[in-house]
Every structure is written in structure tokens, then in C-alpha cells.
Amino acid sequence: MEKFTGRVWVMGDDIDTDIIMPTEYLVFKTIGEMKPYAFSPLRPELAAQIQPGDIIVAGKNFGCGSSREQAPEVVKALGIKCVIAKSFARIFFRNAINNGLLLIENADLADDMKEGDEITVTVNEKIEYNGKDYPIVSLPDNLVEIIDAGGLVKAMRKRNGLED
């Protein structure tokens, strides 16, 4: 299983899609143009601070609200390796998987986590932080296949023998 270590940004409960990608920037043509404004209603400075490989750890109901797919797309474009939350809103969950963004549910980590600390994730197995292991539930194989391929469209291409 894939294993990686990353620096963590901590967020609270109910981080909604309008926080992740505010409506006023949805008119931009590319996700690249939207990137600087990710999370801006809550933390305007955050998008510039996020480095590829960083991890978001949040409370419950991450991604609640709108069906805008730009929300998970911009999180992935910022280089966020995965989002770990107590729970995810369902449309966001599907949209994230469909864009190859790894989501992990864990009930306890957010309460223990200190921003800026590093954690190590072994996909479908555990999170290691501060000398403690946090177990995680396995994602079904078909979802792992989609994430590994980089999203649903790419996974379908691969399945149909149509390489990019």
C-alpha cells in the first residue's frame, strides 16, 4: 500500500464548498486561475502557503453544500495529497473520488492534531502521528482504482484500453 508523509493544515467542522471555492471565482476558465482563492473566505492567506504533498485534517461534514466540482479539483490542484476528516458530505465525496483526490475518514485525528505537524499515511491501513496509530477504513477496490488512475474519466479510459 502507498505510504506518504506530509505537513498538516487543520480545519474545523462543516468546511463548505463556498469556503473551498467561492462562487465569485467559478467564472475563471481554469482551476489554475481559481487556485489562489481556495479557502479564501476562511483563510485568505492559506492557498499561497500550501505546498504540494501537504495534507488537510478537518472535522465533520467536510465539503458540505454545492455540487461544484471545482471544490475538490482546486484542492487537488494545490497539491494536497489527501483530506482526512471526521466525515465528508456525499456530493463532495463522489466528486473528489472522480477527480482522483484521496479522502480518508477518521474520527479522532482532528481533535489531536496540531497544525504544521507531520503525519504518515499508509493508504487503507493507518495514520501515524505523534507515536500513535489511527486506524482507517479501507476504500473499496473500485474506488481505489479510480483514485489511482487520477479520476473517473481516466479510469474508464484505462479500463477501455484507451491510454492517454
Added chain:
Amino acid sequence: MGMTIAEKIIARAAKMESVKANDICTVELDYLMSNDGTTHITVDKYNSLKHPRIADVSKLVWIIDHNLPCDSVKTAASHKKMRDFARANGIKFYEGEGVCHQVMMENHVRPGQLIFGADSHTCAYGALGAFGTGVGNTDYLYAMVTGTSWVLVPETLRFNLHGQLPEGVYARDLILTIIGQISASGATYKAMEFGGEGLKTLDMAARMSICNLCVEAGAKTALMEVDEITMDYLKEHGREPAAVFAPDEDAVYSEVYDIDLSSIKPIVAKPHFVDNVCDAKDAAGIHIDEAFLGSCNNGRIEDLRVGAEIIKGRKVNPGVRFLVVPASRAVYEQAMKEGLMEIFMEAGAIVMNPNCSVCWGSCQGVIGEGETLISTGTRNFKGRAGHRESFVYLASAATVTASAIMGEIATADMIK
């Protein structure tokens, strides 16, 4: 084992005898609705496919409603992309006819159907006994190309409604009360099913308002039992049900709630969460800069009647912009026939064409730094209606109109 309404609709769409919560099913969709919020992206993704095809074009309904009339060159380009694609491919297309969910309810949705919409408030279709659920544009694209998708069969929360709402209390107050009770994640990945004798006291407008907001509790869909009121609405609009499903007596619910409608009071949801509710009276006196009566939640003729009755012979407070936005052309025309638009215009309201308006915070009526909006829209997230340092309160048509008159949050009885 008995089935809930959600299970019966998925079983039909999956061509299976029965399904149960947490099964994963491949389903055929009855309609695929998409609006100008994201369709231009779907078109780009479609055009990037190696073998693009539309499984069944008769199931596609595309609606421009979010930024209408369009407000910038960038928006015009995305609208043009959507419009051109719809025309070239023979997709059913609406522009200027109303907010997508209202247009779908007036023209397409039938009981028993399973419908994907590239918009989170697609759960509104449950008012007509259809399973509507919001998806992103990749899920939409997959369904557009294959005609199918996969769904996890949701567990169901059952709401038995009893009694009747008191005078001056509306469906909006009821659903905000329920969301406050179960929280913004209380129905995540679940269906919310409504029935009971109290349902018979709620007209179609009230039912749409309730189902529409269920996604704000995280629900995958909302469903109401089909009755004479549903059948009358369908008949008026010239449609028949696809299938009428009632829940089995031994259907399995993850939770059952009994709601006494007579106990509901006027409610507001305070910034910045829909479940952050309080009695409207406890928010009374909070200064407002703008009031919005409209949206897929409360822009129907019934809502405009409520507002017009309150504001008739009165004036909008000079410190307030009061936006009145009918949810569809049909609603607009009816309001004109009844003289409601005259009442709003004479009172000093800004009456606009049917669209999503400030409810989605990008089109008209956006609010500035430090400003406060009271709204019948769907959400009050931070920055939802404009500047990130602005404030949105959600309330019924009555409370919004009363507040527009007073210049501060007020319930209708406070201005009598």
C-alpha cells in the same frame, strides 16, 4: 423485508425486485438536469473524450438560470458554449424560463423517477415523489455518456408529520427547525422521507420548499408520499406518474421522527450555517441592508402572495434593497395577473427576472463588506452572497418581507 420509497425507486431504476440500504446498484437515470453553474465544464470534459456519445438525448434537460441575463464576457462565453452544444445535439434547453428546479417541477419531474442534477438542490424533486440527487460534472458526464451510474442505496430517516402549521408559520420554518434539530450533517448520505396526516395540510409549494432544503442536512435525497395533492399538481401540468411508491409497513428506517407541526414557530438561520437556527423573534432588531424574496426554495406564487399581502400599502425601508425574484416565468405571469408585481413595485421593491439571483452570490444583488442580507435563499455560508465579511440570515417569505419593511429582522406580526 419491506422497502422505503428511496429503496423502491432505486430498485425500479436498477431493474431489481428489491434493494436494501447500503447496497451498491447500477441504475438507469430518468432525467439528467444541468444548469449554467457548471455545464460549460461538462461540455469541455465531453469534448475531451476519445469516443464522445450521448446515451439518450431525450433525458437531458439543460437550463440557464444562475447568471441570467449574463453579467460578464466570461459568463457569456460559458453560456454560449452550453447553448451551442445543446442546439447542436438536440438537448432540451431552457433560458429565461426560471430557476432550474422550478422549471423541472413545472415541466418534467414525475413520481417514481430517479433524476441526477448537476446541482445540489436537485433533492427538491422529492416533493413529487421522485428521487432527485445532486452530482458533480464528472458523474453527470458519465451518466450522459452511458445512461447509467452507480448509487449507494441510502438509509432513510422517516419524518411523520402531525397536525397543522399555525397561521403565519411556513414550510421554510418547518424545514429550518428540522435541520436545526438533526444538524447540517444529520442526514449525510441518507434519504429524508416525509409522510403522515400532517403532510396533507401542506401544498405543493410547501413540499418543494421542504424537500429542496434537505441537502442542507446532508441528505442524498428527500421523498414525500404521493397523494391527491401530488396527483392534482401533475394533472394541472399535464403529466402522469412513472410509478407511485408508498413505503412498506415493515420498511426499515435508521431513525423515525414525529414532528408536531403546530409547535413550529418562525425561525431564522443565522450566519454562517443553515443549522445555526433560532426563533426569529430572538433575532429581531438586527440591522439589514438587503432582503431577498425568491429562489428555488421560496420564489413560487404562494411565497409572492405571502410577501405581497404583508407589504401591500406599506413601503420598503429606505435603508434596504428588497429584491423580488419569481422562480419561473409561469410564476411571474401569475403574479402579474394577480396584481402582486404592482404591489411590490409600489412598495419600492426591485423586481427582477426569474433567476438564481443573490442566492448563489455571483449574479445580481451581491452584498458588500460588512453588509447583512435576509434571504429566502438556500444557504448562508460565509461569503455565499458576496464579500467574505458579510452576513446572511435565512427565513420565510413572511419574515423576509417584514424585515424589508422594518429595516431590521422582524416577523410579520411585529408590523401589524
